Amino acid sequence: MTTIAPPPLVPPPLTPGNRTAVRAILVIAASVLVIGCVVALGVTAYGINTLRVSNERKDLPTDLQSLTIDVGDATIRLRSDPQASSPRVDLRLLNSSRSGVRHLDVTVDAGGTRIGLTTDSPTMMDWGRMGEVTVTLPPRLASGLSVTTQQEDGALIVDADLDRLTARTADGxxxxxxxxxxxxxxxxxxxxxxxxxxxxxxxxxxxxxxxxxxxxxxxxxxxxxxxxxxxxxxxxxxxxxxxxxxxxxxxxxxxxxxxxxxxxxxxxxxxxxxxxxxxxxxxxxxxx
CATH class of the missing domain: 2.160.20 (Pectate Lyase C-like)
Incomplete structure (x- = not known):
């Protein structure tokens, strides 16, 4: 007994009205996609346009013995330099002009020296927070220094001979x-x-x-x-x-x-x- 397969189903031809409807749907979908891409690119370009690179330097006490660095999500570099006559800290920051500008905050008290970052006027629109804090030390000073670092997100790079290093980091x-x-x-x-x-x-x-x-x-x-x-x-x-x-x-x-x-x-x-x-x-x- 021979079984004859049914003929394949052939969709009915589109009528002029159906063709017009399909074209309209495709045009609307393409328009929505283009508008979405343009808006996304515009927002991204706006954010990039507001980014600024800032640099700041501050001197540290020449009799430095204890140093605490708490800079949130910035990278920390500790380095010794035989050419350095005194200790210093440098901040290089990629920041948004739409958000508060961050500055170095150095405080000195009986407990030692502390380095932090302050913000002029924090806002909800934060496009850039990538920064690097570099502490440069004369080798003789570094060898007797106790350093404590605290970070949320950012690398700690140590290139110095220290007395003591205590580091706490979340994601760095x-x-x-x-x-x-x-x-x-x-x-x-x-x-x-x-x-x-x-x-x-x-x-x-x-x-x-x-x-x-x-x-x-x-x-x-x-x-x-x-x-x-x-x-x-x-x-x-x-x-x-x-x-x-x-x-x-x-x-x-x-x-x-x-x-x-x-x-x-x-x-x-x-x-x-x-x-x-x-x-x-x-x-x-x-x-x-």
């Missing part, structure tokens, strides 16, 4: 290069990394929630190292000379390739490395 990356006696870093969504091997003598503590920790130590390792994260990876590179008292915990893989001891009194450093949901590596530094 911390990049280390230099030396310190004590380093304590708390990050939420940012990574903590060393650009080059760093020298820390007493302790190094880095805690992140959703970021990686990847730090290499030069010279002698600090007496205490604690590097933890929840969802990231942790990679610590140590000087070859040990032994080390190492404690690790990982939600994935754990690799330890350093001289170890189970006696904390014999260890040159106590190393605690943890990741709840990532890889953990403790290895000998190849760059120290």
């Amino acid at each position: 990356r911390v990049v280390l290069n230099g030396a310190a006696h004590r380093v304590e870093i708390t990050a939420k969504d940012g990574d903590v990394v060393s650009r080059e091997p760093i020298s820390v003598t007493e302790w190094f503590v880095a805690e992140s929630v959703d970021g990686d920790v990847a730090v290499t130590f030069a010279g002698a390792a600090p007496r205490r190292i604690a590097a933890t994260t929840r969802d990231g990876d942790v990679a610590i590179e140590l000087p070859a000379k040990g032994p080390y008292f190492v404690r690790t915990r990982s939600g994935d893989t754990t690799t330890v390739r350093v001289p170890e001891t189970t006696d904390p009194t014999r260890a040159v450093s106590e190393v605690t490395v943890r990741s709840d949901d990532g890889n953990v590596t403790v290895d000998t530094s190849k760059r120290s």
Whole structure:
């Protein structure tokens, strides 16, 4: 028995009235799309046209011992300069002329020196808030300085030898290069990394929630190292000379390739490395 397939359905031909209606719908849709694009481009161009780059510089006390930097969403750079005769802070800001202009605010009291940002007249229309705060220090002054930073969104870049660094950031990356006696870093969504091997003598503590920790130590390792994260990876590179008292915990893989001891009194450093949901590596530094 042979089955004959029914003939394909053929849409009825459009009448002149239907053609006119279809053309009208297409013209209206195209018009709406063009108008939307023009409005979006106009708003964007208006916002870009209001952006301005501003620069500001202020001197810091020459007897600086304690410095607190709280600049919200701006990037912070700490650098030492052998050519610098006195400490200073520079602000480079991409700001909107429609919003309040931000300025450096430096206060000095018995507790130390504090750097912040103030706004002339904050408004709802905020097109630009990208800024960078650079603190330049003479090396001799930097080596005895205790620095505390507080940020919501913005990188912290350290290129100086300090006495102590305490950093708290929500969404920014911390990049280390230099030396310190004590380093304590708390990050939420940012990574903590060393650009080059760093020298820390007493302790190094880095805690992140959703970021990686990847730090290499030069010279002698600090007496205490604690590097933890929840969802990231942790990679610590140590000087070859040990032994080390190492404690690790990982939600994935754990690799330890350093001289170890189970006696904390014999260890040159106590190393605690943890990741709840990532890889953990403790290895000998190849760059120290």
